[in-house]
Amino acid sequence: MTSDVLTDTLPVTLTTTDGVRIDVGCAPGTDVLAAAAEAGYVLPSLCRKGTCGACYATVEGAHDVGPHSAEALPPGAAADGGALLCRTYPREPLAVALRCEDSRIIRGSIPERGAGVVAVEPVSPDGRTVRVRLHLDPDDVSGAGVEFEPGQFVEVSLPGQEPRRAYSLANVANWDGEVELLVRLQPGGWFSEVLEGWLATGPAGARLVVHGPQGAFGLRENGIRPRWLVAGGTGLAPLASMVRRMAEWGDPQPVRLYLGVTTAAELPDLALLPELAEALDLLPGAVLEPCVWRPDGTWTGTAGTPVDALARDLAVLGGTAGPEWPDVYVCGPPALVDAACAAAAAAGVPADQVHAEKYLPA
Amino acid sequence: MFCFQCEQTDRSLPLLGCQVDHGTCGKDETTADLQDLLIHVLQGVAQYGTRARALGAPDDAAADFVLYAMFTTLTNVNFTATRFVQLVTEAAKVRDRVRATYEAAAAAQGVTAEAPAGPAAFVPAATMDAMLLQAAEVGVRAGAETVGDDVVGLRALVLYGLKGVCAYAHHAAVLGQTDPAVFAAVESALDFLASAPTDVPALLERSLELGRVNLRVMELLDAGNTGTYGTPEPTAVRRVPLPGKAILVSGHDLRDLAAILEQTKDLGINVYTHGELLPAHAYPLLKAYPHLAGNYGGAWQDQQVDFARFPGAIVMTSNCIIEPQPAYRSRIFTTGPVGWPGVRHIGPAAGSSAPIGGHEGPTDFRLAVKAALALPGFTDVDAAGDLEPFTIGFGRDAILGAADAVVQAVKDGAITHFFLVGGCDGAAPGRNYYTDFTTATPADTVVMTLGCAKFRFNDHDFGTVAGLPRLLDVGQCNDSYSAIKVAVALAEAFGCEVNDLPLSLVLSWFEQKAAAVLLTLLALGIRDIKLGPTLPAFLTPALVGVLVEQFALAPVGDPAADLAECLA
Numbered sequence: 001m002t003s004d005v006l007t008d009t010l011p012v013t014l015t016t017t018d019g020v021r022i023d024v025g026c027a028p029g030t031d032v033l034a035a036a037a038e039a040g041y042v043l044p045s046l047c048r049k050g051t052c053g054a055c056y057a058t059v060e061g062a063h064d065v066g067p068h069s070a071e072a073l074p075p076g077a078a079a080d081g082g083a084l085l086c087r088t089y090p091r092e093p094l095a096v097a098l099r100c101e102d103s104r105i106i107r108g109s110i111p112e113r114g115a116g117v118v119a120v121e122p123v124s125p126d127g128r129t130v131r132v133r134l135h136l137d138p139d140d141v142s143g144a145g146v147e148f149e150p151g152q153f154v155e156v157s158l159p160g161q162e163p164r165r166a167y168s169l170a171n172v173a174n175w176d177g178e179v180e181l182l183v184r185l186q187p188g189g190w191f192s193e194v195l196e197g198w199l200a201t202g203p204a205g206a207r208l209v210v211h212g213p214q215g216a217f218g219l220r221e222n223g224i225r226p227r228w229l230v231a232g233g234t235g236l237a238p239l240a241s242m243v244r245r246m247a248e249w250g251d252p253q254p255v256r257l258y259l260g261v262t263t264a265a266e267l268p269d270l271a272l273l274p275e276l277a278e279a280l281d282l283l284p285g286a287v288l289e290p291c292v293w294r295p296d297g298t299w300t301g302t303a304g305t306p307v308d309a310l311a312r313d314l315a316v317l318g319g320t321a322g323p324e325w326p327d328v329y330v331c332g333p334p335a336l337v338d339a340a341c342a343a344a345a346a347a348g349v350p351a352d353q354v355h356a357e358k359y360l361p362a
Numbered sequence: 363m364f365c366f367q368c369e370q371t372d373r374s375l376p377l378l379g380c381q382v383d384h385g386t387c388g389k390d391e392t393t394a395d396l397q398d399l400l401i402h403v404l405q406g407v408a409q410y411g412t413r414a415r416a417l418g419a420p421d422d423a424a425a426d427f428v429l430y431a432m433f434t435t436l437t438n439v440n441f442t443a444t445r446f447v448q449l450v451t452e453a454a455k456v457r458d459r460v461r462a463t464y465e466a467a468a469a470a471q472g473v474t475a476e477a478p479a480g481p482a483a484f485v486p487a488a489t490m491d492a493m494l495l496q497a498a499e500v501g502v503r504a505g506a507e508t509v510g511d512d513v514v515g516l517r518a519l520v521l522y523g524l525k526g527v528c529a530y531a532h533h534a535a536v537l538g539q540t541d542p543a544v545f546a547a548v549e550s551a552l553d554f555l556a557s558a559p560t561d562v563p564a565l566l567e568r569s570l571e572l573g574r575v576n577l578r579v580m581e582l583l584d585a586g587n588t589g590t591y592g593t594p595e596p597t598a599v600r601r602v603p604l605p606g607k608a609i610l611v612s613g614h615d616l617r618d619l620a621a622i623l624e625q626t627k628d629l630g631i632n633v634y635t636h637g638e639l640l641p642a643h644a645y646p647l648l649k650a651y652p653h654l655a656g657n658y659g660g661a662w663q664d665q666q667v668d669f670a671r672f673p674g675a676i677v678m679t680s681n682c683i684i685e686p687q688p689a690y691r692s693r694i695f696t697t698g699p700v701g702w703p704g705v706r707h708i709g710p711a712a713g714s715s716a717p718i719g720g721h722e723g724p725t726d727f728r729l730a731v732k733a734a735l736a737l738p739g740f741t742d743v744d745a746a747g748d749l750e751p752f753t754i755g756f757g758r759d760a761i762l763g764a765a766d767a768v769v770q771a772v773k774d775g776a777i778t779h780f781f782l783v784g785g786c787d788g789a790a791p792g793r794n795y796y797t798d799f800t801t802a803t804p805a806d807t808v809v810m811t812l813g814c815a816k817f818r819f820n821d822h823d824f825g826t827v828a829g830l831p832r833l834l835d836v837g838q839c840n841d842s843y844s845a846i847k848v849a850v851a852l853a854e855a856f857g858c859e860v861n862d863l864p865l866s867l868v869l870s871w872f873e874q875k876a877a878a879v880l881l882t883l884l885a886l887g888i889r890d891i892k893l894g895p896t897l898p899a900f901l902t903p904a905l906v907g908v909l910v911e912q913f914a915l916a917p918v919g920d921p922a923a924d925l926a927e928c929l930a
Contacts, residue, residue: 103704140738142692144735145693221442221443221444223444223490223491324489
């Protein structure tokens with residue numbers, strides 16, 4: 001019996017972007033993500049049902065593909081070896097190229113910490129984009145601090161309840177246990193309704209459970225070429241975290257942040273996000289360009305999407321001799337991310353300089 | 363990449379050296395290549411620097427920058443490619459400033475300004491990718507097919523010895539101790555390397571000249587350390603942690619440790635030393651801080667285990683950092699010349715106008731202090747260990763204070779031999795040699811030690827001889843200066859040369875500071891040094907032959923046989 005199991009278990013070699021190799025066995029009927037978790041490695045992932053795209057990787061070797069959404073794994077990407085590891089069932093030994101560094105793989109299980117809700121504050125004129133500030137309980141490992149890389153996300157749940165929602169972290173690692181999330185309130189959304197309740201009554205005594213940090217999205221340390229950040233809506237959160245981290249660490253790369261919203265009423269007000277405003281002030285030459293897709297008559301800034309603004313600036317750069325292409329970081333809804341990646345590719349930005357996180361329904 | 367500057371360099375290929383993807387130390391190809399490029403541009407700074415100085419228009423700030431920039435390229439110091447892109451760009455700016463100074467001075471004196479070739483005229487590319495293409499032309503093996511491996515090896519000996527000189531000189535400069543003669547010598551040596559020298563006797567002489575310069579540099583550093591923090595005195599150092607919040611300070615920099623002690627006063631944080639900071643406990647003005655609690659962990663190569671277990675903030679002040687593990691990556695901080703990608707560096711704030719590598723005033727460690735306060739700290743259980751304290755603090759004053767008794771003990775036959783066993787530690791299995799050697803030394807001998815090699819045997823009970831501990835911890839690697847002073851004083855007391863003393867030097871090397879110290883000992887004419895665990899890969903068999911012939915330098919062998927030879 002044992003030998004049958006061993007025979008049927010197929011070897012899967014996972015390789016991170018920094019060259020760390022992890023070997024796991026994958027039993028029949030088990031997806032690669034679950035097999036890695038059983039072996040003690042939680043790979044960057046979220047929905048674990050083929051819809052969010054967080055576990056996307058490149059796979060060599062025959063495998064079956066489980067049900068998934070075409071947004072998370074477009075047919076063309078699958079033909080090029082793209083795979084969602086939560087929907088990848090090996091038929092032979094697999095070699096998997098992960099999209100993350102080794103440091104983003106959680107050993108053991110996803111950390112969980114209780115948190116008190118400190119504040120829920122509207123940050124857009126329409127009051128529907130809110131900043132949620134949490135204070136994590138101390139734990140044995142981090143003490144009072146909270147450690148994560150800009151670009152990572154957490155899942156939140158109510159104590160004792162199953163449902164979870166994933167949000168990118170909008171602040172930076174700190175020793176005070178402070179966590180900030182940006183949330184766009186959705187009519188009828190489960191967590192939106194919870195937040196609306198706290199907005200109405202104040203969050204005194206409110207508690208959440210925070211699962212994470214998780215995720216592979218983040219800054220790549222590869223020289224001093226410029227960093228252009230493209231945000232759609234609350235896709236601002238991980239990019240704001242990057243800007244704040246760069247300011248705090250005194251990073252030298254020039255930064256541009258394109259922030260897109262549908263109407264001006266949705267546009268986060270920097271006066272209500274003072275830490276981000278301060279970081280942009282501190283970084284020499286940092287530029288923030290808000291873009292409103294459907295402006296009313298009073299909007300005097302950039303009309304259009306942040307992808308339009310990105311394409312415009314890439315075209316200017318492409319017109320110079322020997323352009324130094326920026327690293328492009330994109331976060332937001334799938335259509336915006338796809339359009340930004342396409343615009344970068346069309347302009348000539350090397351594919352390995354474009355990094356994206358899609359906000360897909362989990 | 364090609365790098366063979368340290369002891370653990372890859373010896374598995376026909377060409378000895380790290381040359382594929384990344385070094386044994388963990389340095390990636392990009393960073394290693396950018397370091398080669400930085401050294402090239404620094405040679406350009408020195409080409410103008412040495413000429414400007416000759417015209418009486420020295421730029422000591424530029425020379426000070428060179429010390430710092432050279433220090434960043436030592437083994438286990440800085441692994442951050444981004445940092446080297448900045449440093450290359452900054453070095454070119456400094457070079458241009460020195461050139462302008464030189465040309466102005468020449469014009470003022472009616473002298474025709476030279477336009478040196480090579481690095482002086484080099485224009486670094488604007489992007490990292492383009493810099494990497496440039497780096498391919500300027501590595502330490504550039505021109506090897508023309509000049510041969512012996513010349514490459516001697517140039518490497520000069521360069522690596524110079525790196526050690528610069529590192530010590532930076533430590534001294536941080537404590538306010540500089541000497542224009544040292545700046546001049548550093549510029550002169552880099553200018554010499556910029557000329558792509560091929561003359562073997564000249565290269566050998568330059569190596570020994572750097573040894574002499576290093577003696578002066580270690581004297582400056584000694585003056586900085588003792589002048590600022592007092593004369594080391596014999597001290598028992600606690601090795602079991604105390605319950606409570608904690609900061610661990612590693613590296614060599616006493617001023618950083620002093621700043622951390624000052625900034626944690628009355629905050630309920632205990633400060634621990636790691637590795638080469640152990641000798642700090644012997645300095646009166648440092649040990650006066652009651653919260654300088656003890657020494658934690660072993661030598662540098664054990665840090666991944668020791669740091670993972672340490673429940674507080676960790677500050678790495680100089681060499682020797684190795685890849686921070688996820689378990690402590692968020693709570694380790696680098697400062698000064700040190701860096702690791704993704705690890706928080708404590709230095710000038712964003713937008714600061716402080717010069718790169720500048721060291722005006724103590725560093726602000728509030729981030730590390732905040733981390734230490736947030737982290738759990740040691741518990742009562744952690745504090746229940748039973749490790750015996752280390753006894754340290756036998757600098758030259760402590761030893762020479764007992765000189766009369768020591769001399770009498772030798773005359774009476776109570777002490778028959780002295781050993782100086784020290785240098786760097788490392789991970790190589792062959793380093794057990796130093797444990798086997800020292801623990802086998804007879805009871806009527808004295809073992810002096812310095813550097814982190816001591817961690818191979820300093821938990822052994824050597825007992826006493828003639829009322830003195832048999833193991834005398836002289837201090838850090840740079841306290842070789844103190845050991846040399848002791849040797850010279852003993853030679854005077856016995857009316858003989860150092861080489862005639864009943865003294866054997868058994869050294870352990872790992873990186874470039876040790877190369878500088880070795881050159882100093884050779885320059886002083888000290889013979890019969892045993893060096894291990896392996897000889898430098900950059901020394902060809904022919905060069906080793908020269909060192910054996912001129913200095914009777916020998917590789918370590920079998921500990922028992924070597925010991926017998928020393929005592930014969």
